[in-house]
Every structure is written in C-alpha cells, then in structure tokens.
Amino acid sequence: MSLILENLRLPLADFALEVNVELAAPVTGLFGPSGAGKTSLLEVVAGLRRPTAGRVQLHGRVLDDAAARQHLPPERRQVGYVPQDLALFPHLNARANLEFGHAPGSPLPSAKVVDILELAPLLDRRVHHLSGGEKQRVALGRALLASPAILLMDEPLSSLDQRLRQRVLPYLQAIRREFSIPMIYVSHARDEIEMLCDEVLEIAGGQCTRRS
Amino acid sequence: MTPEDWQTLWLTIWTAAAAVALILPPGAALAWLLARKRWPGKTLVETLVALPLVVPPVATGLVLLKLLGRRGPVGGWLYQTFGWEIVFTWKAVVVALAVMSFPLLVRSLRTAFEGVPVRLEGIARTLGRGPWNVFWTVTLPLARRGLAAGVVLSFARALGEFGATIMVAGFISGKTSTLSLSIYQLVQTGQDAHAMKLLGISVVLAFAALWISELLTRRRQPS
Numbered sequence: 001m002s003l004i005l006e007n008l009r010l011p012l013a014d015f016a017l018e019v020n021v022e023l024a025a026p027v028t029g030l031f032g033p034s035g036a037g038k039t040s041l042l043e044v045v046a047g048l049r050r051p052t053a054g055r056v057q058l059h060g061r062v063l064d065d066a067a068a069r070q071h072l073p074p075e076r077r078q079v080g081y082v083p084q085d086l087a088l089f090p091h092l093n094a095r096a097n098l099e100f101g102h103a104p105g106s107p108l109p110s111a112k113v114v115d116i117l118e119l120a121p122l123l124d125r126r127v128h129h130l131s132g133g134e135k136q137r138v139a140l141g142r143a144l145l146a147s148p149a150i151l152l153m154d155e156p157l158s159s160l161d162q163r164l165r166q167r168v169l170p171y172l173q174a175i176r177r178e179f180s181i182p183m184i185y186v187s188h189a190r191d192e193i194e195m196l197c198d199e200v201l202e203i204a205g206g207q208c209t210r211r212s
Numbered sequence: 213m214t215p216e217d218w219q220t221l222w223l224t225i226w227t228a229a230a231a232v233a234l235i236l237p238p239g240a241a242l243a244w245l246l247a248r249k250r251w252p253g254k255t256l257v258e259t260l261v262a263l264p265l266v267v268p269p270v271a272t273g274l275v276l277l278k279l280l281g282r283r284g285p286v287g288g289w290l291y292q293t294f295g296w297e298i299v300f301t302w303k304a305v306v307v308a309l310a311v312m313s314f315p316l317l318v319r320s321l322r323t324a325f326e327g328v329p330v331r332l333e334g335i336a337r338t339l340g341r342g343p344w345n346v347f348w349t350v351t352l353p354l355a356r357r358g359l360a361a362g363v364v365l366s367f368a369r370a371l372g373e374f375g376a377t378i379m380v381a382g383f384i385s386g387k388t389s390t391l392s393l394s395i396y397q398l399v400q401t402g403q404d405a406h407a408m409k410l411l412g413i414s415v416v417l418a419f420a421a422l423w424i425s426e427l428l429t430r431r432r433q434p435s
C-alpha cells in the first residue's frame with residue numbers, strides 16, 4: 001500500500017486533525033480513544049470530508065490537494081469504506097446492497113466474495129431482517145465488490161458482542177488473505193488490531209502519537 | 213348531482229392535479245437544494261417561497277393578475293409571443309393553484325429529503341455512484357413516502373383554493389368554476405341548498421386527500 005497523508009489538516013469541533021504520515025504496510029491499524037479523529041481521517045481518505053490543508057495521495061494518484069483546490073469526488077477514488085454504522089441501504093435487500101457498487105467487468109468475481117463471506121443464504125433477505133453479524137458481512141461484501149484500491153474499516157466489530165466478534169473476525173482474516181486489498185482498520189480493541197494489522201498508528205486529539 | 217356539478221368537480225380535480233404536476237419538478241429541485249446545500253441567499257429564497265402561506269390569497273391573486281394580464285410583463289410577453297391569454301381562463305386557475313400550493317409542496321418535500329440520512333448518500337458515492345445517480349437510487353426511494361404525502365397535501369390545498377383563483381380567473385361557468393368558486397357563487401345567488409351539496413363534495417374530497425397523506429406519513433415514521 002502507498003497512502004501518503006501530507007501535512008493534512010481538518011478542523012473538528014474541539015481540535016484539528018493534523019496528520020503527516022506515509023502508510024506502506026498492507027494492513028494498518030488506527031488505534032486511539034473515542035473522539036480522537038480516527039473516523040474523520042477515514043472520511044477524508046474516502047472523500048466524504050475535504051481537508052483545509054495538505055495532500056492525500058493513494059498509489060501515486062492525488063486524491064486531495066488543498067493548495068491546488070483539488071478534490072477527487074468519492075465515486076472516483078476507488079476507496080471502499082465500511083463505516084461503523086454499516087450504512088446498508090434499508091430499501092434494498094442484501095443482494096441489491098451487494099450489487100450496488102459492483103461494476104460489470106469488475107476484476108473481483110461476486111461469487112468469490114459471496115462464498116468467502118458466506119452470504120448466499122442472506123441474499124434475498126431485507127436488511128432489517130439480518131442480524132448484526134450478517135449486516136456486517138453484507139457491508140464488507142458490498143465494499144469489496146466495488147473493487148476498491150484500499151479498504152477502510154471503521155470499528156467493524158464494535159457493535160457486536162464477544163461471541164459474534166469471534167465469528168466475524170475470521171471473515172476479516174479471510175478477506176485479508178484472499179483479496180490482498182490494502183486496508184486501514186480502526187479499532188478500540190488491541191486484540192483485533194494485533195490479529196489483523198501489520199502496523200499500528202495511534203491517534204489522540206487529532207495527532208499521530210505513536211507508530212509501531 | 214347535475215351535469216354542471218360533475219363538470220365543476222372534474223374541473224377542480226384536473227386543475228389541481230395539473231397545478232401539482234407543474235410545480236413538482238421545480239418544487240422537488242428547490243426542496244432538495246434547501247435540504248442539502250448551503251448557498252448565499254438561501255434564507256431569502258426560503259422566505260419568498262413561504263410568502264403565499266401568509267400573504268392574503270386575494271393579494272397574491274392581485275399580483276398574479278397584474279403580472280399575467282395582457283398588459284402585464286409576463287402575460288404581455290406570452291400573448292405577443294404565443295398568442296396565449298392567461299387571465300380569466302383555465303390557465304389562470306392552474307397558475308393560481310400552483311402558486312398557492314407551492315410553499316406547502318416545498319415544505320413537505322424538504323422534510324422528506326431531510327429524513328434521508330446524508331451518510332447513506334455519502335456511502336453510495338464511495339461505491340462509485342455519481343450525485344445524480346445517488347439521487348435516483350438512494351435519496352428518492354428513501355424519501356418516496358414523504359414525497360407522496362407532500363404531493364397529496366399540496367393537491368388537497370389546491371382543491372380548496374379560492375382567493376387567488378377568483379382574482380386572476382374570475383367565475384366563468386364551465387371554464388374557471390372550481391368547487392370553492394361555485395359554492396361562493398351559489399350562495400351569492402341564494403341557492404344555498406345547492407351550495408351545501410357542493411360543500412359536501414368538497415369535504416369528502418379534502419378528507420380523502422388528507423387521509424391518504426396521513427397514512428403515507430405514518431407508514432414512513434417507523435422506518
């Protein structure tokens with residue numbers, strides 16, 4: 001992975017997010033307390049927020065350059081984003097949610113994603129008839145099928161109890177193993193980060209405090 | 213009911229429907245802009261749009277009469293360019309109903325759009341869909357009940373319009389005689405019993421429209 005966040009600045013309610021870092025590990029964990037700016041950082045990379053200063057560059061392609069007033073819209077970034085609340089479309093069933101971002105001729109076959117995430121029995125169910133873990137897998141599948149150049153996951157297991165967490169974690173490991181898509185993984189839980197990530201970036205008060 | 217009553221009922225329904233159809237595209241666009249975007253002059257536009265709700269309908273009718281009359285700036289141009297006469301025709305009825313229903317339509321549609329989480333639209337865009345596509349595939353389907361309720365409510369408002377219509381369209385039997393205008397005319401000429409019959413029809417129509425709007429709004433709330 002090559003994600004460069006150069007002198008990035010985004011004012012938030014109580015502080016400003018200020019990051020200057022280059023991420024190269026296949027899976028980077030973002031670790032830090034609530035309200036540290038982790039979600040905001042993911043939203044900047046996804047193009048949902050526009051930084052007031054700095055540059056964002058992914059695999060050599062400039063996504064944001066505040067000085068040049070350059071901002072690539074989210075639909076042209078190829079950044080898959082699984083937000084904490086999953087944001088599944090309630091008017092569509094699981095299949096339509098999965099296919100929402102799946103372009104014809106996409107390099108990632110939908111059958112493989114459906115197989116790895118064991119989504120086949122869920123396809124015809126309405127979103128509000130899915131359990132927490134099932135929703136989680138559909139949201140992951142939906143982001144994967146859009147063939148992202150990077151996958152951003154914002155505390156994907158935080159809403160699940162310990163038992164469900166243990167059931168969903170292997171799916172995340174399978175994604176990592178099978179698809180080789182670079183990831184940024186936000187979590188509060190050290191054990192998840194240790195299981196999935198090659199590198200950890202700790203964030204507090206909008207600043208990177210430690211890298212390990 | 214006499215053939216004239218049927219004609220009155222039909223005229224009332226189709227002019228109200230035409231008025232709502234006329235204002236739906238600009239109303240939806242404006243409601244979306246008010247719900248989703250910040251722009252200079254937004255408060256001014258909001259106030260202007262709401263004006264017909266508070267200005268006496270007769271005053272709004274007078275403004276329309278001056279604008280749309282053959283010597284008015286808009287009416288004069290339409291007459292010279294297309295040969296269209298607006299005032300004291302069915303077209304004036306449609307315009308009066310459209311202007312008077314517009315604020316209610318925009319308010320209802322704005323609330324419907326505001327009920328769609330911005331987050332879902334953002335996520336749809338990260339999945340490769342452009343803003344226009346997101347509007348059709350996410351915003352509109354999720355707002356559909358609220359939109360339908362707004363349309364029905366505006367239609368109900370148009371059904372009962374009186375002040376602006378009488379000013380700009382007058383009472384011409386069979387041409388501009390909507391239910392409310394006919395009731396007024398019948399009372400003026402001492403035909404109270406006939407007026408009461410039309411009143412009953414008006415109440416049934418309005419009740420049905422409001423009932424549908426209420427049903428649509430209630431179904432929307434649990435989701």
